[in-house]
Amino acid sequence: MKELKNKLSKTNFFLGVQFLLSFVLLTSFTSVGKSDLGVIRAGSVQIENKLIKVVVDNETGTFSVLEKTSGQLWKSDPWENAAGLLTLNDANGKSQTVNISKSKTVTVTRKSNSVIAIDFMNPVFENNVVADGVSLQTELRLNANEGKLDVEVLSVTSGKFKLADLRYPSRAFSLETDVDMGAAVIPQKQGVICPSYIFPMNGGSFCMWDDATYVVKSTGTLDLFNASGLSMPWWGTYNEKSAVIGIVDEASRPKMFYNINNNGQYLFNPEGKMSPNKRIAFLDPIWNLKKDKQTKIISYQFIPNGNYVDMAKVYRKEAIKRGYFVSLEDKAKRDPDVKKLAGAVYMGVYGGYPHYVNMPGMAFTFEQLKNMIKTTHDELKVDNAFFHAWGTFSNFVPNCWPISEALGGVSKLKEAVDLTKEYGYLYSSYHAYSATLENDPKFDTGLFAKDASGKLKNTGSRWANIDQNKQLGLAQKNLDKEITALGLEADITDISFSYFADEDNTGYFNLAKYLDSKNLVNGTEHGQQQYIPYFDMFEGMTYLNSNLSQISHRAPLFNLVFHDAIAVFGKIQDPDNQISENGDFAVKSLRNMLFGVGSTIFFSPYEFDGMKGMIKMANQVVSPVNRETFFAELKSHEYLSPDFNLQKSKFASGTEVIANLGPVKQKTKEGLEIPGFGYQITFKDGKVKKGSFQVSLN
Numbered sequence: 001m002k003e004l005k006n007k008l009s010k011t012n013f014f015l016g017v018q019f020l021l022s023f024v025l026l027t028s029f030t031s032v033g034k035s036d037l038g039v040i041r042a043g044s045v046q047i048e049n050k051l052i053k054v055v056v057d058n059e060t061g062t063f064s065v066l067e068k069t070s071g072q073l074w075k076s077d078p079w080e081n082a083a084g085l086l087t088l089n090d091a092n093g094k095s096q097t098v099n100i101s102k103s104k105t106v107t108v109t110r111k112s113n114s115v116i117a118i119d120f121m122n123p124v125f126e127n128n129v130v131a132d133g134v135s136l137q138t139e140l141r142l143n144a145n146e147g148k149l150d151v152e153v154l155s156v157t158s159g160k161f162k163l164a165d166l167r168y169p170s171r172a173f174s175l176e177t178d179v180d181m182g183a184a185v186i187p188q189k190q191g192v193i194c195p196s197y198i199f200p201m202n203g204g205s206f207c208m209w210d211d212a213t214y215v216v217k218s219t220g221t222l223d224l225f226n227a228s229g230l231s232m233p234w235w236g237t238y239n240e241k242s243a244v245i246g247i248v249d250e251a252s253r254p255k256m257f258y259n260i261n262n263n264g265q266y267l268f269n270p271e272g273k274m275s276p277n278k279r280i281a282f283l284d285p286i287w288n289l290k291k292d293k294q295t296k297i298i299s300y301q302f303i304p305n306g307n308y309v310d311m312a313k314v315y316r317k318e319a320i321k322r323g324y325f326v327s328l329e330d331k332a333k334r335d336p337d338v339k340k341l342a343g344a345v346y347m348g349v350y351g352g353y354p355h356y357v358n359m360p361g362m363a364f365t366f367e368q369l370k371n372m373i374k375t376t377h378d379e380l381k382v383d384n385a386f387f388h389a390w391g392t393f394s395n396f397v398p399n400c401w402p403i404s405e406a407l408g409g410v411s412k413l414k415e416a417v418d419l420t421k422e423y424g425y426l427y428s429s430y431h432a433y434s435a436t437l438e439n440d441p442k443f444d445t446g447l448f449a450k451d452a453s454g455k456l457k458n459t460g461s462r463w464a465n466i467d468q469n470k471q472l473g474l475a476q477k478n479l480d481k482e483i484t485a486l487g488l489e490a491d492i493t494d495i496s497f498s499y500f501a502d503e504d505n506t507g508y509f510n511l512a513k514y515l516d517s518k519n520l521v522n523g524t525e526h527g528q529q530q531y532i533p534y535f536d537m538f539e540g541m542t543y544l545n546s547n548l549s550q551i552s553h554r555a556p557l558f559n560l561v562f563h564d565a566i567a568v569f570g571k572i573q574d575p576d577n578q579i580s581e582n583g584d585f586a587v588k589s590l591r592n593m594l595f596g597v598g599s600t601i602f603f604s605p606y607e608f609d610g611m612k613g614m615i616k617m618a619n620q621v622v623s624p625v626n627r628e629t630f631f632a633e634l635k636s637h638e639y640l641s642p643d644f645n646l647q648k649s650k651f652a653s654g655t656e657v658i659a660n661l662g663p664v665k666q667k668t669k670e671g672l673e674i675p676g677f678g679y680q681i682t683f684k685d686g687k688v689k690k691g692s693f694q695v696s697l698n
Contacts, residue, residue, distance in 0.1 A: 011475070027172050030630070031057030045110045049139070051147035052302050054140060057399075058108045060101035060629075061118040063140060065149065065244075069304035072242035076170035079264060079277045083118070084168035088134065088161050090125050095164065098123045104130055106347070116140040117154075133159020138168065138492040142285040146301070153296035156289055163289040166296075170284055171246045173237050173300070177213075177261040177279035184237035184260060184281045185308045187232040187543040189221060190568075190595060191549055191557025193308050194241070194260045196281045208550045209329040213261040213279065217547040221255045221286060224248070225528045228543040230256060231558050232529050243306030245314055248285060250530070252294045253502050255286040255418065260551050277434075288502070310637055312560035317577050325565050326533045328629050337489045337521050338536050340426050341598070343627030344384035345618050346539070347376070347604035351391020353586040354432055356439065358406055364393055366408035370416040371610055377423045380612060382619045384627070386426040386521075388492050388539075388572075396440035397432040398447070398466060401478035403485065408483050416485045426521055429482070433471040433511065435463045444548075464499045468507030471496055472514055483518065490521040492539065524551045525572070527558075530573040530579060539600070540571025549581050553644045556595035557638050563596045563634040564652070570600030577601045577614050585614055586677045586693035590659040593625045593679060594649045596634050623692065625681055629655050640667050646674060654684035660692075 016384055046055045053066040062076035076083070080100040092098050104122035111117050121135040135157045141150040151169055175182050175196035183193040190479045198210065212218050216401035217478060235256055236245035248254055259282050265275040287296040303310045319325050322437055332338040349369060352359025369389060392617040394404040401409050420427040436444050449457040449467035458465045468475070475493070482488065496508060509615055512534040524531065527538025541558060559568060574580050576599050578587040583591065587688030599618035603611045632653035640646040660666050661677040674680060678692030 002165045020233050021306075022688050026547075033265040040626050044689060045108055045116060045143045047110070047114055047116055049114075049142060049146075052142070052149065054142060054149060054442045056108050056116050056118060059106065059675060061106045061108060061120060061138075062101055063116075063172075063301065064172075065300075067147065067242045067244075067302040070241040072107065072239070072302075072304075073426065074173045074244060074302075076169075078174060078176070078280060079171060081122070082170045083162075084136070084138075084166055085170045086123055087156075087164040087283050088131065090127075090129065090161075091163075092130075093207070096125055096376065098125060098131070100136060100166075100168075111139075113145060119171065122136070124244055131156065131159065131161055134161055134163070135159075136166070136168075144236070147604075149300045149302075151298050151300065156292065158289075167284045168287060168296075170278070170446065171259075171282045173246075174280040174282035175239060177281065180239040182237060183308065184258065184283055185236045185238065185245075185311055185546065185555070186222070186256070186258065186283065186552070187230055187234060187557045188228075188290075188548065189231065189544040189554075189560060190559060191231075191308070191312075191555045192544070192552035193555045194258075194281060194552045195546070196237075196261060196483075198261075206552075212550045214265065215468065216266050217549070218260040218262045218551055218561055219258065219266065220545065220547060222253055222545065224253050225530065226542070227498040227526050231542050232315060232561065234311070234315050234318075235300075236308075237281065237283065238303075238307050238311070241305065243303040243308075243310055243457045244285070244300055245303070245311040246285065246300050247315060247318055248298045248573055252287065252296050254296070254298075255288075255566050257286050258282075258548070259284075260277070260548075261659065278382055291502075294526075296574055296610060306556065308555050309560060309638070312557050313354045316561045324529045324532050325562065327565055327631075328536070329564070331536050332631075335521065335536075337426065339630075340384060340424060340489075341386065341521065341537055341567045342384065342630035343623035344426065344567075344598055345382055345597055345615060346386045346600045347615070348388045348572050348575065348600065349390065349603045349608075350602065351389065353391035353393065353430060354435070354437065356374050357394060357396060358404065359391070361606070362613065365550075366392075366412035368605055370412070370418060370419055372605070373416055373419050373425070375425070375608075376615065378393050380575065380616050382615060383623060386428075386490065386537075388428055390431065392428040392429040396437055396442065397435050398471070398474045399442070399478070400429070400431045400433075401481060403482070414486050416489065418543040421487075423487065427486075428488065428490045428492040428523070430492060431475070431479070432463075432494040432496070433474040434468075434499070461499075461546065462493050468496070468501070468505070468511075470508045471507060475511060475514060476554075477664070479515075479518070483520070488520060490523070492523045493517060494539075495558065496527045497528070497535075498529065498532050498542075500528065519560045527566065527568060529558075529562065532562060535566065537567040537569060537598075539569055540574070541568065544582070546581060554582075554591065554595075556597075556634060556649070559634045561639065562662060563629075564631055567598060568596075568628070569598040572600065572602050575600040575602035576613055576618065577603065585617075587661050587692070589618065589622050590661050590679055592622050593657045593681070594637065594647050594659050596626065596629055596649070596651065598626055599623065603624050606629050617693075624683075624689075625655065625657060628683060629653050642669050656682040 050660045056063045065074045100120040103120040107119040109117040137154040233250040234247040263279040264277045352362040516534040523537040629651040632651040646666040659679040660674040674694040681689040
């Protein structure tokens with residue numbers, strides 16, 4: 001009997017196991033389909049490699065990413081659990097933004113061990129009306145061997161509705177304010193990092209920071225590449241454990257939406273309600289759905305224990321792969337005059353052009369220009385300089401010819417140019433081919449771009465109204481004459497390349513290639529990555545968003561990628577000799593050394609004597625660092641103090657810069673004390689130079 005009971009128990013056990021296995025197999029085939037992969041109808045589905053695991057929620061289509069090395073779990077949208085936010089017009093023509101995770105149908109399909117497809121069909125408006133016929137197909141693709149995840153919007157169907165844009169993924173990789181100690185990283189201008197925590201803040205900066213994060217000043221959108229947009233096509237977030245960088249295909253031209261430590265109160269203000277959301281920092285891509293043939297892909301890379309420097313170095317590899325990186329060493333081999341940019345003080349002499357020709361009180365004669373050049377060399381002892389003269393022609397832009405006889409004519413200007421050659425300096429007159437100005441007696445709307453109906457385009461932009469396809473011809477018309485007449489070694493062509501239209505840009509690139517073919521030291525304004533192969537120097541970067549400047553700290557993101565590919569100087573509209581939201585002369589000079597940026601002094605002729613002290617200091621303090629590091633990669637940058645003022649940079653040349661951008665003395669963790677507005681430079685030969693900028697009363 002006992003044996004029979006044992007046999008029955010064993011039989012029941014095996015029958016139970018068989019039933020369980022049958023159930024598991026049945027469930028597997030029911031949920032997966034005919035093959036071992038397919039539509040998942042309950043729970044979640046995942047793909048993973050040795051570095052990251054991606055889990056997609058089957059009901060909402062949202063996804064989270066586990067970065068395995070550090071254990072960091074990057075969760076989906078903490079506010080609405082929205083995979084994406086779609087903006088479209090409802091049946092009444094009213095624009096609405098809907099959560100696509102609340103679509104009538106969300107289908108998650110595991111297509112392979114590394115690919116998940118997510119379809120969102122028939123999203124729902126706020127009045128519960130269904131947007132029938134609207135659908136989005138997206139795909140997550142995991143790299144087999146890297147911590148890299150491609151997120152792509154494959155297709156969008158509009159049905160009878162008018163679609164505007166899609167934020168996808170939305171609020172991913174966010175940081176909770178004052179919980180996550182990290183930052184949002186935005187490559188605007190050189191770059192900024194926006195900390196995800198309040199303390200510590202400097203004095204009155206706390207008020208601006210806290211106020212900004214409770215209003216729409218801490219949210220907004222940035223274009224890719226345009227004059228006030230992003231200078232590189234990437235962004236990201238990091239905390240104490242991990243970093244994630246999103247790199248976009250710039251052909252798709254997405255905008256970036258930023259929300260910095262804001263709780264979304266702006267979403268509830270129309271209803272007079274208090275936001276239930278936590279304050280978070282996140283950065284989203286905004287895909288333009290009006291251009292249905294554009295690719296819509298962003299590649300996220302996950303970096304254990306990473307930060308903004310690691311992000312920049314990840315993108316540096318991508319920039320080289322994409323062909324944007326042409327080293328200054330290679331440029332100097334082609335044109336040895338490029339070496340004259342090393343340590344140069346970039347000096348803009350404003351004579352009224354292009355705004356006015358021979359402007360009273362501003363115009364200078366070429367003899368005066370010659371004397372300024374001589375004084376810079378003989379009295380101020382400047383080793384390297386680049387003179388950029390505004391006001392040398394008798395016509396307005398875009399007709400940069402003839403050279404003004406009233407100011408001295410070709411022969412006198414050539415004497416000034418010859419003097420720059422004798423001293424090893426560079427010279428260029430101001431050139432622009434993108435603008436025809438309303439105050440020009442020869443103002444010509446015939447140069448404007450036109451739409452298909454013949455209507456003038458870009459009429460609201462004084463600086464970018466000329467058809468890009470006409471700009472090459474305008475340059476070809478006169479530039480060779482000037483090169484021959486003056487024996488030029490350098491060219492500055494302004495404005496054109498600050499605007500990178502969301503359309504065919506062949507005209508801009510044709511102009512850039514033509515200028516490059518002249519084999520001069522080639523420069524332009526508003527530096528952005530796509531023009532690095534054609535230029536040797538940038539006069540400034542994109543403009544910094546003034547709202548972001550209140551809630552961020554400057555970081556050399558651009559130069560961490562491109563320092564040894566392009567010489568970057570200060571902006572003519574914001575030179576080092578002027579006080580602005582970017583700082584005064586001391587702060588800008590210290591930042592120039594840390595970031596590897598050249599000094600810019602911009603003045604009208606009557607101001608020259610007042611600039612002498614700053615020109616001498618720039619030459620003595622900033623130029624030696626930039627001269628030594630000119631061809632070297634900027635290897636690292638770090639903030640050494642909680643208030644972000646004490647900073648350190650290291651270059652591949654072996655040069656190390658420690659600088660204190662604040663008025664209070666600071667100590668490194670090793671005990672090195674740096675005075676307020678002070679610096680310590682260790683050159684590659686081991687020599688150390690210390691000093692500080694001080695305000696004193698005589």
